[in-house]
Amino acid sequence: MADYVIVGGGIYGCAIAWELAKAGEETLLLEAKSIASGASGGLGERGVRANGRDLRELPLMRLAYDIWLDLHERIGGFTGYRRLGHLHLIEREADLAGAPAQVWMQNRQGIESHLLEAEQSRELEPQLSENVIGAIYCPKDGVADHSATTRAIAEAAREAGAQIIENAPVTGLRRQGDVIISIRATIDGKDREIEVGKQVILLSNAHVAGFVRDNIGIELPLWRMWPQVMALAADIPPPMTHLIGHAHRTLAIKPLPDGRVMVSGGWRGRWDEASGQGEPVAEQVEGNRLQAAAVYPALAELEVDEVFTDRAEMISVDGIPIIDTLPGAANMLVGVGWSGHGWAIAPAAAKLMARWALSGERPEMLASFGYGRFFA
Ligand SMILES: Cc1cc2nc3c(=O)[nH]c(=O)nc-3n(C[C@H](O)[C@H](O)[C@H](O)COP(=O)(O)OP(=O)(O)OC[C@H]3O[C@@H](n4cnc5c(N)ncnc54)[C@H](O)[C@@H]3O)c2cc1C
Structure with missing residues (x-):
């Protein structure tokens, strides 16, 4: 009982x-x-990100920002929480048109957000592709060791x-x-x-x-979905220092503490009856890698070190x-x-x-x- x-x-x-x-x-x-x-x-x-999140989840994220800060002290254990800042990259004029409204909304919800021009984005991330014309920046976003x-x-x-x-x-x-x-x-x-x-x-x-x-x-x-995550071989230091998302590409990029680069963002594996879990699909791996290399050309040189699609998530x-x-x-x-x-x-x-x-x-x-x- x-x-x-x-x-x-x-x-x-x-x-x-x-x-x-x-x-x-x-x-x-x-x-x-x-x-x-x-x-x-x-x-x-895992990304601890407010940038680009559904409006209905932003109040939770505002509260979560505060809890994450000293969670390690309260549990007496390691969380690996780091505020890297998140850049939501923009390459298309059409996405730039909507960006001020997103920045306005996020700031109204207590999520510090800034609209950056191309040059300001490259000051934060010098190795970005020339195609990036702006970014929405949330300095309090980060990552944790899940x-x-x-x-x-x-x-x-x-x-x-x-x-x-x-x-x-x-x-x-x-x-x-x-x-x-x-x-x-x-x-x-x-x-x-x-x-x-x-x-x-x-x-x-x-x-x-x-x-x-x-x-x-x-x-x-x-x-049920089997999200794909992969690590590209270490390139020390990694070509980015921020958590990266994108306005129109299916893409998330994180520099990992071991120097590797984690690439994900919504690509997925497929259900394998024999193993009873998700297994990688070659086109999905290549698609995700190409999206990453399109915004960070330096990533095109890096080998795919590991790919996992073994953790299921429920989508509503x-x-x-x-x-x-x-x-x-x-x-x-x-x-x-x-x-x-x-x-x-x-x-x-x-x-x-x-x-x-x-x-x-x-x-x-x-x-x-x-x-x-x-x-x-
Ligand atoms: C690859 C991937 C990347 C992600 N990236 C991000 C990210 O960057 N940022 C972000 O915010 N979120 C991310 N998410 C989402 C986030 O990780 C999940 O939403 C969150 O971890 C879900 O937690 P949970 O406790 O609900 O589920 P889970 O962690 O799945 O826990 C459920 C547990 O229930 C157990 N269980 C199943 N059946 C039974 C049973 N019959 N009896 C008892 N126990 C059972 C399972 O074994 C499992 O341990 C990602 C998810 C995945 C899979």
Whole structure:
């Protein structure tokens, strides 16, 4: 029996377990494999970026900026958080036309943003292609070491009193009316039924949609994707010092601490039935590499060192998460559909979800993410 049963040991599950345990609540986290074995782990670093983010997520990002700053002190562990600054590059006049409106909106949301001309962009990034005619610059954006952070928060949760069990896949639930009274899981190879004292918090990402469909009978407007990330061989120092995004290219670039350059931004792998995970597709790798070399010509010389497409992420139909309870499961809070950009806002969203779980009241900042938004 546990008052709060959390399903999934990614950044969300671990951060909420930490918050609930700190509040003195009896908290059990069940993770199917190991901590950070999903989207919250793997190659390189994750962007902690507000620039170009959906308007509805910007209040969370503003809060997250502050939390990221001293998170390492509060968890007593490594996060690798660095404010590199983010440049949203512009090559087309049409994108330049809209840029002042984006800068205006982001500044109104408390996200420091500047519109840079071509020359100012090249002062920050001297190796940029001549085709870049401007950029939107957010100096507070940066990166974090996602695997290390997730594991460190799990450790902090344990120290605060949360029980975390790995290799413990959740397989089902039992309800009385619309209240979940127990969760079924396989622990140490045995089927176990765990009584739920207060609430279930479902944060198992790629597993959520199927679990909700099979157990609650609700179809969520989500699908699974296998985002592609690659590291180009080290070129020391790397040709860029900022986190890079792009107005029309499918592209994100990060200089990694080991001197390699991480390239990603929305290219994807394909599902491989045999291995049960995403595997790289040669054209996608080449496409992503060419996009990177188009804005940093020096990258054309670098070999592709590693490519991974093994971490699944759920995408929602409108590109922002669903954070809500669902009809038929009144004591289950669900957070899913982070749509490839759930890392940066995680410390803020997790804090607010924990507050919701404790008080029973939805924090105003989460109002945009309700399941009800899909219904007329
Ligand atoms: C390649 C890639 C690059 C990304 N880049 C960025 C970026 O630069 N910036 C950004 O903001 N975001 C980025 N994201 C998104 C971000 O990483 C995710 O949104 C975030 O990590 C999701 O965290 P989570 O805790 O919800 O899920 P996960 O980390 O996937 O955790 C879910 C956990 O649930 C477990 N689980 C599954 N089934 C069960 C079960 N039956 N029982 C128990 N546990 C179960 C899994 O094993 C997993 O550990 C990226 C994502 C990927 C995949």
